Amino acid sequence: MGEVTIGGAKNAALGILAAAILTDEEVTIDNLPDVRDINVLLEAMEDIGAKVERKGRHVVRIRGNSIDSIHVDGEFVRRIRASYYLLGALLGKYRRAEVALPGGCDIGCRPIDQHLKGFRGLGARAEVEYGMVVAEAENLKGGHVYLDVVSVGATINIMLAAVLAEGNTILENAAKEPHIVDVANMLNSMGANIKGAGTDVIRIRGVERLHGTEYSIIPDQIEAGTFMLAAAVTRGDITVRNTIPKHLEAISAKLLEMGCEVVEFDDAVRVVGKPKLGSTHVKTLPYPGFPTDMQPQISVALALASGTSMVTESIFENRFKYVDELARMGAKIKVEGNVAVIDGIDHFMGTSLTAPDLRAGAALVLAGLAADGYTVVDEIKYIQRGYEDFDEKLRTLGAVIEQAEDEREMKRFKLRAM
Numbered sequence: 001m002g003e004v005t006i007g008g009a010k011n012a013a014l015g016i017l018a019a020a021i022l023t024d025e026e027v028t029i030d031n032l033p034d035v036r037d038i039n040v041l042l043e044a045m046e047d048i049g050a051k052v053e054r055k056g057r058h059v060v061r062i063r064g065n066s067i068d069s070i071h072v073d074g075e076f077v078r079r080i081r082a083s084y085y086l087l088g089a090l091l092g093k094y095r096r097a098e099v100a101l102p103g104g105c106d107i108g109c110r111p112i113d114q115h116l117k118g119f120r121g122l123g124a125r126a127e128v129e130y131g132m133v134v135a136e137a138e139n140l141k142g143g144h145v146y147l148d149v150v151s152v153g154a155t156i157n158i159m160l161a162a163v164l165a166e167g168n169t170i171l172e173n174a175a176k177e178p179h180i181v182d183v184a185n186m187l188n189s190m191g192a193n194i195k196g197a198g199t200d201v202i203r204i205r206g207v208e209r210l211h212g213t214e215y216s217i218i219p220d221q222i223e224a225g226t227f228m229l230a231a232a233v234t235r236g237d238i239t240v241r242n243t244i245p246k247h248l249e250a251i252s253a254k255l256l257e258m259g260c261e262v263v264e265f266d267d268a269v270r271v272v273g274k275p276k277l278g279s280t281h282v283k284t285l286p287y288p289g290f291p292t293d294m295q296p297q298i299s300v301a302l303a304l305a306s307g308t309s310m311v312t313e314s315i316f317e318n319r320f321k322y323v324d325e326l327a328r329m330g331a332k333i334k335v336e337g338n339v340a341v342i343d344g345i346d347h348f349m350g351t352s353l354t355a356p357d358l359r360a361g362a363a364l365v366l367a368g369l370a371a372d373g374y375t376v377v378d379e380i381k382y383i384q385r386g387y388e389d390f391d392e393k394l395r396t397l398g399a400v401i402e403q404a405e406d407e408r409e410m411k412r413f414k415l416r417a418m
């Protein structure tokens with residue numbers, strides 16, 4: 001039994017940091033998670049001349065008036081996918097942007113055609129040239145953009161450019177994730193005119209300029225969800241504080257179906273795991289559906305449930321790479337195409353594992369917490385991209401987990417059952 005406090009939403013923060021350079025005035029962002037993806041984006045922003053001043057671990061002050069380059073490149077940029085938000089922001093503010101094609105977690109083919117389609121819809125030229133995405137427009141004009149696939153990144157990127165375009169933009173089939181709403185709220189607090197964020201249709205009236213703001217980021221839905229699943233996997237009792245329970249409904253619904261107890265408070269959720277979990281079926285979908293970023297974590301729980309579960313991944317095709325690792329712990333999972341068929345087992349057996357990406361890495365840690373004996377999770381740099389103090393928070397909840405200092409220097413978590 002224990003409590004954990006959730007930090008600011010990484011994926012909202014990435015859009016919000018890019019938004020901060022749309023004005024020459026000072027922007028202060030609070031509740032910023034101290035994770036690698038965020039720090040890399042801040043580095044990229046400093047690299048093009050923005051002033052970035054850390055006021056505390058979770059507060060940053062940004063001034064975009066000193067930006068002297070619209071060219072974002074460098075090894076660090078390629079390490080994170082969200083560097084592409086600088087495309088929308090620089091195109092909006094300076095009418096030209098050159099950003100290295102993004103990297104990020106290897107969870108499948110991740111095209112950016114919808115981002116480019118959106119920029120073109122605003123009258124810009126947008127092409128990939130020599131490994132760089134180049135977008136430019138003499139006159140950036142509001143337009144009507146219909147997204148062919150619901151994309152979080154494209155929705156945010158188009159909003160970032162459209163807020164400073166001339167005239168009105170209508171963005172149809174937009175993503176509805178909580179972080180879309182958070183980025184829109186932050187932009188509106190800078191003087192933007194965005195309506196409909198959180199629905200399928202977002203309407204943006206371009207304004208001439210934006211002003212400074214102070215903004216606090218919403219809590220991270222996926223960090224919260226991960227700790228909720230930790231309770232299920234370890235048959236624990238965890239109160240997850242500083243959350244917005246509404247954002248967690250899809251996760252809560254599945255936990256209830258599996259027989260867990262879920263109690264919602266104003267800004268907290270308590271999950272009580274049960275000695276034996278029940279099976280269920282899960283299909284990942286854009287919000288408000290079940291998040292793809294929670295798919296590995298729930299699969300770990302289902303691998304310990306009685307009966308057979310089916311998990312369908314409909315957003316990213318390469319998101320079952322952790323299944324081979326779980327099989328080494330004894331899990332019985334068969335993947336066919338984008339469906340994993342999971343036959344629940346009684347317990348995992350600890351062994352050495354390698355984190356294949358951010359969320360799967362966190363899921364393997366959860367599996368280690370429930371396993372007999374010791375588990376070692378390697379390549380935790382992936383986990384550190386998106387979870388602040390993951391090991392420390394789990395320790396507070398009673399887990400036996402430490403960063404192993406071996407010849408590969410603190411790249412592993414070593415865990416024993418909670």
Ligand code: UD1
Pocket residue numbers: 011012014081082109110111112113114115116149150151152153154175292293314315316
């Ligand atoms: C964001 C999140 C990621 C999450 C994902 C889905 C960030 C930094 N990352 O990623 O953690 O897993 O949303 O909730 O916020 N697509 C295209 N063309 C495009 C863009 C996307 O075909 O131009 C496809 C993708 O291949 C994928 C689907 O659309 O199948 C959704 O992707 P998208 O919502 O864009 O994900 P990201 O913004 O990259």
